[in-house]
Amino acid sequence: MTRRIALVFIALIVTLLVLAVVPLGLSLAQRERTSFRDTTEAVDRTIAAAAEEHLSDHRSSASMRQLLEQAERAGDCAAVFDTAGQVVAATECPGQTDDDTEDEAADSWGDLAHQVLAHPETATRERDDRLVVAVPIGDTTRPVGVAVLSRSAEDTNDRISAMWGRLALIGAGGLVAGVLLSVALARWVGRPLRAVDAAALRLGEGTLDVRAPGGHGPQEVRRLASTFNTMAARMEALIHGHRAVVADVSHQLRTPLTALRLRLDLLAAGADEATAAEFASAQEEIARLSRLVDGLLAVARAETAVPRPVPVRVDHVVDERVTAWEPVARERRVSLVDRFGAGLTAYLGAGDLEQVIDNLVANALDAAGEGATVRVEGKATREGVLLRVVDDGPGMSAAAREAAFRRFGNPEASGSGLGLAIVHRLVTANGGTVRLEETAGGGLTVVLELPAPPSQGPPRGRRAGA
Missing domain, CATH: 3.30.565.10 (Histidine kinase-like ATPase, C-terminal domain)
Known part of the structure; x- marks a missing residue:
């Protein structure tokens, strides 16, 4: 029973932890990704606003290039495209040469820029553990270009992994605490029940003075132990009473029968032949009565005895x-x-x-x-x-x-x-x-x-x- 109680509690705790920790982890991970995407889009929109002054108002590109340099120092890759899909300005991506950056802008980002120019709305794409965001420059109905920003998602993924690790540690700690608590609870309930079972077994084997220990376990188990002890005490008193009756009957019946037989033996010694025959018949009846009393006493002892x-x-x-x-x-x-x-x-x-x-x-x-x-x-x-x-x-x-x-x-x-x-x-x-x-x-x-x-x-x- 202890094992079953512990297993039920462990299964319940595991179910609760899974239902609580997994949705929480998914929610936090989704929040991290959403925050990362929003931050990336915000930076890209800032670059698009600076690029609009250059492409639409024909002002200096210093502000735009300054933002591109800031993005490059932050480890991002950025590029600005005109309406023809040509690169106006671009940063160098970490670990890549200028040619690689231009090729990437022309090949990969160019397709995304053409997509945004055809349908003027923000577009995102995930590629090689990086998030690529394309924002239209200028009026959303007739954009004058596209600003593309590529940012690594490694830091975000690391934060998500660390978050899952913390949740796993919390879940494991909760599971260990739940296992210890369930085992302690199961033993608290099962130990007094096993004591009552052992006492009942000993009582059935004939140990009439056995009692179950009380004062341990839940109230229902303590009440069961008290009821068992009351039953055992009454059974002990009943069996001892029966044995006392058997002993008294044995003493009270055998003594007068023995005395009566001795008196008949004395009377038969001085009687004539006919009277002696009658005395012999009476002695046979007394012997039969003695055997009957012995048999009844043997049956009574057998019925009241509890064998071990x-x-x-x-x-x-x-x-x-x-x-x-x-x-x-x-x-x-x-x-x-x-x-x-x-x-x-x-x-x-x-x-x-x-x-x-x-x-x-x-x-x-x-x-x-x-x-x-x-x-x-x-x-x-x-x-x-x-x-x-x-x-x-x-x-x-x-x-x-x-x-x-x-x-x-x-x-x-x-x-x-x-x-x-x-x-x-x-x-x-x-x-x-x-x-x-x-x-x-x-x-x-x-x-x-x-x-x-x-x-x-x-x-x-x-x-x-x-």
Whole structure:
């Protein structure tokens, strides 16, 4: 955003400078040329007035020649022509001989003199960086001659070039000042916005006490930072409040359930066979209630937790959890194997993958019958890691698969019905996806797509283990 603001301001400043400086330069240059032309014509008219006294009134040519000498000393070339187009008097041009001057007067200026005699009005011509002015002598209807004056335009062109140079320096200075001002303004606006963005990112990663710095930037940005801080404070209080409720519920529910189970154990010890059977049924219900409470607490913790993703070695976690569940699988006579690529890494909250694997393996072992197989498979993908937990148990119907990720949504569940809800919450909160598919030949396959760390590409190498 800072770059865009700076570029917009720079484009605006460049446009304003071009619209202001170029017309001003053209106007000043035109004024210089007009002044130069008017001055040249005025000098030539003075020579024409002196020449009229000589040609029309037949007076002495001293005044005319004196003006021609002044023009020559000033670096001008001048000539006076009669009505026949013959040179009456002429100056020597700088760097030219008398013959050159006469030839020039006869050839070049002579044509201009004939043009003025035919159409008695002032005529101008630019030749070789010089301005040539021809003025009729005497009456404009019947002139008695033509006065021609040639003056170099080098000084005028030098002044115009210097003027353009000054304007260019002014424009460049204005552009530099505008660039510095636009960059400073863009940073003034963009820096606090980037701070708010960084604070929002950290808040999304689970740093609940983060706050955006205030007191910087425009009023709207300061108000945005204040609103963000208010939202962050309320969110922190809400999440901490939920966690406190979860802790209180955990303490308040588990303690009486444990006490009730101990009392039933004591009563069952001295009861007869029929009563002991009833106590055993009650204990099973209490155990089921305890598992249900544990599941609800796990769901509550998963829903209130805001994960801070870190790189997690998926292959190491799977090896560890499969090893931990192997005694349970042997007891139930179920084959538990993992087939995993080496070096697979995902971007997950610390401890989340362990909970996911435990819930999925527990569900698969419950569903698989004696002699069945549960496989935990994984491989690298372009997006991260693809993890599959496959069993060849009875599977789930299409309706049950659609509702399985909702709490108590699976009517076919043999347990509390919360395991897949916990898995769904933990995986999606970390930016992954989870879905249920049928296993070829019967059973259920849970497919997890786990995100990779930002800088990690697909790993190489594979291994298989059992």
